Structure formats: C-alpha cells, structure tokens
Amino acid sequence: xxxxxxxxxxxxxxxxxxxxxxxxxxxxxxxxxxxxxxxxxxxxxxxxxxxxxxxxxxxxxxxxxxxxxxxxxxxxxxxxxxxxxxxxxxxxxxxxxxxxxxxxxxxxxxxxxxxxxxxxxxxxxxxxxxxxxxxxxxxxxxxxxxxxxxxxxxxxxxxxxxxxxxxxxxxxxxxxxxxxxxxxxxxxxxxxxxxxxxxxxxxxxxxxxxxxxxxxxxxxxxxxxxxxxxxxxxxxxxxxxxxxxxxxxxxxxxxxxxxxxxxxxxxxxxxxxxxxxxxxxxxxxxxxxxxxxxxxxxxxxxxxxxxxxxxxxxxxxxxxxxxxxxxxxxxxxxxxxxxxxxxxxxxxxxxxxxxxxxxxxxxxxxxxxxxxxxxxxxxxxxxxxxxxxxxxxxxxxxxxxxxxxxxx
Amino acid sequence: xxxxxxxxxxxxxxxxxxxxxxxxxxxxxxxxxxxxxxxxxxxxxxxxxxxxxxxxxxxxxxxxxxxxxxxxxxxxxxxxxxxxxxxxxxxxxxxxxxxxxxxxxxxxxxxxxxxxxxxxxxxxxxxxxxxxxxxxxxxxxxxxxxxxxxxxxxxxxxxxxxxxxxxxxxxxxxxxxxxxxxxxxxxxxxxxxxxxxxxxxxxxxxxxxxxxxxxxxxxxxxxxxxxx
Numbered sequence: 001x002x003x004x005x006x007x008x009x010x011x012x013x014x015x016x017x018x019x020x021x022x023x024x025x026x027x028x029x030x031x032x033x034x035x036x037x038x039x040x041x042x043x044x045x046x047x048x049x050x051x052x053x054x055x056x057x058x059x060x061x062x063x064x065x066x067x068x069x070x071x072x073x074x075x076x077x078x079x080x081x082x083x084x085x086x087x088x089x090x091x092x093x094x095x096x097x098x099x100x101x102x103x104x105x106x107x108x109x110x111x112x113x114x115x116x117x118x119x120x121x122x123x124x125x126x127x128x129x130x131x132x133x134x135x136x137x138x139x140x141x142x143x144x145x146x147x148x149x150x151x152x153x154x155x156x157x158x159x160x161x162x163x164x165x166x167x168x169x170x171x172x173x174x175x176x177x178x179x180x181x182x183x184x185x186x187x188x189x190x191x192x193x194x195x196x197x198x199x200x201x202x203x204x205x206x207x208x209x210x211x212x213x214x215x216x217x218x219x220x221x222x223x224x225x226x227x228x229x230x231x232x233x234x235x236x237x238x239x240x241x242x243x244x245x246x247x248x249x250x251x252x253x254x255x256x257x258x259x260x261x262x263x264x265x266x267x268x269x270x271x272x273x274x275x276x277x278x279x280x281x282x283x284x285x286x287x288x289x290x291x292x293x294x295x296x297x298x299x300x301x302x303x304x305x306x307x308x309x310x311x312x313x314x315x316x317x318x319x320x321x322x323x324x325x326x327x328x329x330x331x332x333x334x335x336x337x338x339x340x341x342x343x344x345x346x347x348x349x350x351x352x353x354x355x356x357x358x359x360x361x362x363x364x365x366x367x368x369x370x371x372x373x374x375x376x377x378x379x380x381x382x383x384x385x386x387x388x389x390x391x392x393x394x395x396x397x398x399x400x401x402x403x404x405x406x407x408x
Numbered sequence: 409x410x411x412x413x414x415x416x417x418x419x420x421x422x423x424x425x426x427x428x429x430x431x432x433x434x435x436x437x438x439x440x441x442x443x444x445x446x447x448x449x450x451x452x453x454x455x456x457x458x459x460x461x462x463x464x465x466x467x468x469x470x471x472x473x474x475x476x477x478x479x480x481x482x483x484x485x486x487x488x489x490x491x492x493x494x495x496x497x498x499x500x501x502x503x504x505x506x507x508x509x510x511x512x513x514x515x516x517x518x519x520x521x522x523x524x525x526x527x528x529x530x531x532x533x534x535x536x537x538x539x540x541x542x543x544x545x546x547x548x549x550x551x552x553x554x555x556x557x558x559x560x561x562x563x564x565x566x567x568x569x570x571x572x573x574x575x576x577x578x579x580x581x582x583x584x585x586x587x588x589x590x591x592x593x594x595x596x597x598x599x600x601x602x603x604x605x606x607x608x609x610x611x612x613x614x615x616x617x618x619x620x621x622x623x624x625x626x627x628x629x630x631x632x633x634x635x636x
Contacts, residue, residue: 313520
C-alpha cells in the first residue's frame with residue numbers, strides 16, 4: 001500500500017514523461033477500441049446478414065443425412081413429425097420463427113432462352129425483400145432474401161409466382177408479369193413442368209445469378225413432396241442456439257449457423273487474429289517508450305533510491321515501487337485510452353454510425369466496443385507497464401546505497 | 409563496549425581500470441553518546457568512512473562492528489533492517505522525498521518499522537514541534553527553505569530513536585548562520601535523545617560542535633583528538 005501510494009504520486013510527479021507514455025497508450029488503445037468496436041459490429045452485421053439471408057440460426061431435419069445429400073433431393077428425407085417439432089420449438093424462449101422450407105433444381109425457359117436455377121421455397125410471410133432505397137432494417141422473424149428491383153414480393157395466397165434474381169431475369173430476358181416455364185425431374189426420372197409468373201425481380205450479391213424464390217405450398221405441389229424435409233429456426237440472438245439445440249427431441253438432425261456460415265467463421269477468426277496482432281504492436285511500442293521513460297526516471301532519481309535504502313527500505317521494495325509506477329502508468333493509459341475510445345464510438349454512433357452502400361441500400365454500422373475490449377486492452381496495458389519498469393527497477397537496486405547517494 | 413568499532417578498514421574503488429584507495433587502514437572506536445566529527449578536505453576519505461560506518465557502503469578489507477553486529481556478515485535485507493532500527497541519516501542535500509509531505513517524510517522510517525498510526529502521529533508531531541516546524545507538516549518539502557529542509561531531515565533521522573546518527577556535511581548547502589543554527593539544533597536534539605552523532609565536514613567552525621575530531625587526509629587518520 002505504501003509503495004502503491006508512493007508510485008501513484010511519482011506518476012503524477014513526472015508530468016511530462018508520464019504524458020509521453022500516456023499519449024502513446026491512449027491514442028493506441030482508443031484507436032484499438034474504436035476499430036475493434038467497428039469490426040465486431042461489422043462482422044456481427046455480416047453474420048446476421050448470413051443468418052437472415054437464408055441460413056437461419058438453426059436448421060432441423062427429420063432424418064440424418066439430409067444435410068449431407070438431401071438438400072436438393074428432399075424425396076428421401078421426409079420430416080414426418082415436423083408440425084409437432086415446430087410447435088415445440090416455437091415455445092422455446094428466444095425463438096422468433098419456425099417454418100418449413102424446401103428447394104429444388106429446375107430448368108427455366110422463356111421463348112428462345114433457357115437457364116438452370118435453384119428454387120428455394122418458404123412460406124410467403126417468412127420471405128422479406130427490402131425496398132431498393134433507404135436504410136436497410138431487416139425484420140428478425142423472416143429471411144431477408146435481397147432487394148426488390150421491380151414488382152412485388154410473394155404475398156400469402158400467391159401460387160405459381162416467382163421472384164427471380166436480376167441476373168437470371170437478364171439471361172432469360174424476362175420482366176415482371178412475364179411467364180416462364182420451370183421443368184424439374186421427379187424421382188424415377190419423371191419430368192414435371194409448370195408456368196410461373198414473374199412477380200418480382202431481386203438483386204443480391206452472388207445470389208441473383210442462381211436463385212429464384214416461390215412460396216412453400218407451390219413448391220411442395222410442384223415437386224410432389226408431401227412432408228417438409230427441413231425446418232428453419234430464427235432466434236433473437238446467436239446466444240440462444242445452444243439452449244434451443246438442447247431442447248430438440250432425440251433422433252433429429254440439425255446444423256447451426258456456424259456450420260453454414262463457414263466463410264464468416266473463417267473471416268471472423270482472421271479479424272480476431274488481426275486485432276490481436278495490432279494490439280500487440282501497440283503494446284510493444286508502449287513497452288519500448290515506457291521502458292525508456294522509466295530508465296530515465298530511475299537514473300534521475302538515483303539519490304532518492306540511495307536515501308530510501310539508507311533509511312532501511314529493502315531492495316525488493318524499491319523494485320516493487322518502480323514496477324508499480326510502470327503498472328500505474330499502463331493502467332492510467334489503459335483506462336483513459338479505453339474511455340476515449342468509448343467516447344469516440346459514442347460520437348460516431350450519435351452521428352448515425354458508419355455507413356456503407358450495398359447496391360442502392362445504405363447499411364449502417366454502429367461502433368459498439370464490448371465490455372471485453374476493456375479487459376483485453378487494460379490487463380495487457382498494466383502488465384506491459386510493469387514489465388517495462390522491471391529492468392529499470394533492477395537498475396535502481398543494482399548499486400549500493402552509497403553509490404546511489406553519490407550520483408549528482 | 410564501543411558502539412562503533414572500525415578495525416583496519418580499507419576501501420578501494422576501481423575507476424576506469426585504475427584503483428583508487430579512499431580509506432587506508434583506518435581503525436577507530438566510538439563510544440555510545442559521543443559526538444564525533446570526521447574532518448578533512450575534499451577527497452580525504454571522510455565521507456567514505458562515514459558511509460562504511462553507516463553500513464551504506466562496504467569496506468574492501470577490515471572489520472566493522474556496530475552495536476555489536478558484524479556489518480560485513482549481514483545480508484542486504486538484514487542490513488536494511490539494521491540501518492532502519494539503529495541509525496538515522498542526515499545528508500548534505502537534505503534528500504527529502506519530494507512526493508511526500510513534511511509529516512510523511514518524517515513518518516517514513518516508522519512505516520518501515522510497522523509502528524502504529526497513533527504512535528507515528530505522536531512521535532512525528534513531537535519532533536516537528538522540537539525542530540520548530542509544528543505548522544509545516546502538510547507542506548511539500550519543495551516549499552521550504554534550506555534550513556527548514558534540514559530541520560525536517562534532522563527530525564526524520566531521530567524519529568526512530570536511533571543509537572547512531574550519521575550526518576554527511578550537514579551544513580554544506582546552508583549559509584553560515586543557518587548552518588550554525590542547524591548544528592546547534594542537531595547537537596541539542598542528539599544530546600537529549602542520548603544518541604551517538606558522527607558527522608563529516610571540511611569546515612572547522614562546524615567541527616567545533618563535536619566532542620572529538622578525527623582528522624583525515626588521503627584516506628588515513630592523521631589526528632584523533634578530544635575537545636574539552
């Protein structure tokens with residue numbers, strides 16, 4: 001306690017030197033906090049975009065193997081008890097929606113043009129297409145499948161209506177109101193076909209050249225499937241996944257958003273590693289500056305060390321005093337840097353966050369540094385402060401008290 | 409038994425590969441309660457001998473016994489405890505800790521002894537009163553004059569009731585008049601505390617405050633005389 005008090009006063013005593021160290025640490029850590037807050041929100045936004053873009057928090061199938069080879073061969077994977085499971089899951093806390101989905105591969109033709117595509121089908125009330133202007137605010141109880149460029153989304157009661165990707169529409173040379181013919185192969189090689197009206201055209205990066213959407217009942221009817229192969233589950237947050245998975249009846253097959261959003265998981269891990277490297281660079285720079293400052297402080301105060309030791313202070317207490325001073329500087333810089341970072345984040349958020357454009361939509365990213373960013377920044381700052389002061393501290397006790405007292 | 413027993417002490421420094429003998433074969437005995445002045449010009453070895461007696465420096469050769477303890481045989485940590493309990497130091501440049509108040513500077517050696525807060529307050533207040541700084545306890549040492557700083561240093565040296573007080577050129581940073589006042593105070597307080605005072609000076613007028621003067625030149629004692 002005595003050493004801590006002395007160290008604290010000494011930190012305030014060397015104002016200029018303390019300021020030099022603090023500036024390096026404050027600027028570095030404030031930048032780190034803002035950057036970390038931005039990246040976290042960015043990756044979370046991306047994660048949520050993937051989840052709500054058709055991945056779902058959780059997908060539940062009635063038979064094992066569906067997720068390996070049944071996605072576009074749903075005939076062999078009927079989910080017989082899907083209604084009961086859906087009702088049970090809907091009662092779990094945090095569950096926003098449970099709904100069936102299916103899909104199939106088809107050949108689309110219009111006049112002289114044709115192309116293959118993947119059809120995904122959901123209940124109409126679970127499909128959301130954003131308007132093509134303004135700030136995107138996607139609902140969390142349905143899939144956000146893209147931005148509507150023309151026409152309408154599929155409405156409840158619509159049958160044989162298709163919302164087609166813009167690139168596919170361009171290939172087929174179709175527009176809203178045109179009728180395309182879809183053909184698919186049923187089990188046993190039987191060919192089925194039907195006309196679909198283009199109800200809307202959507203854009204979505206890397207989706208609109210491959211996908212078309214229709215309503216779930218039309219898809220069941222078209223593919224002659226009687227039972228849904230899979231249930232999609234949307235939750236109020238990724239933190240709910242494990243508890244909902246734990247509530248699943250035995251024997252069902254499932255996969256979570258993490259299994260599906262593999263690119264997100266990889267990029268998130270890359271970003272985390274990147275942040276760690278930046279944090280280490282900041283801390284190493286601080287360590288070098290602080291070690292240099294503490295070295296000068298120790299040399300300037302040689303006579304003080306001699307006096308303290310003459311009065312009976314032990315070497316280990318002198319060392320502890322110097323290390324405390326370094327640690328306090330680290331702590332002070334850490335606290336101020338983090339506070340500044342949170343302040344900058346608040347100002348950015350008050351001004352509407354950081355924005356970027358996706359197609360014609362504006363995506364808003366708020367900067368939300370988490371509480372964990374306090375710990376991951378402040379603890380290393382304190383440790384680095386102590387480590388930087390350790391060797392100068394050894395220098396303070398290396399000489400005899402008389403040698404220290406002789407230093408001018 | 410002598411409080412201080414110095415026997416055939418040598419101190420040799422190595423400076424840029426050259427050996428410099430600071431103290432050469434000095435033997436000395438100082439009795440408890442004595443007031444001894446080590447006197448000599450700059451470089452005579454008086455401060456080095458004082459540092460060896462104060463256990464803040466080690467002799468290259470020879471024996472040092474302080475209050476019956478063989479200083480050469482004590483570990484660094486035990487030597488620290490020994491200095492804290494047995495000695496008080498007064499320095500030429502006062503050497504007060506700038507981040508501590510006057511009160512805290514005097515209190516510091518007692519903190520090392522884990523003396524209770526009540527007792528610390530009593531002793532420090534008493535000493536502040538005796539050195540004429542009763543109203544200065546909360547002040548920073550940097551806001552005091554040289555004479556006042558040295559009074560604080562005297563109080564700090566005496567607060568643990570040490571058997572031995574070591575003072576190295578205690579008046580060298582003060583003007584003549586203040587120096588005389590400080591020496592008078594130091595001698596008076598030392599006498600009333602019953603401790604042994606050993607101080608070094610090059611100033612004959614300061615040496616007059618001693619009961620015994622040990623003169624040194626080139627690291628050797630050339631004269632050891634008692635003053636009546």
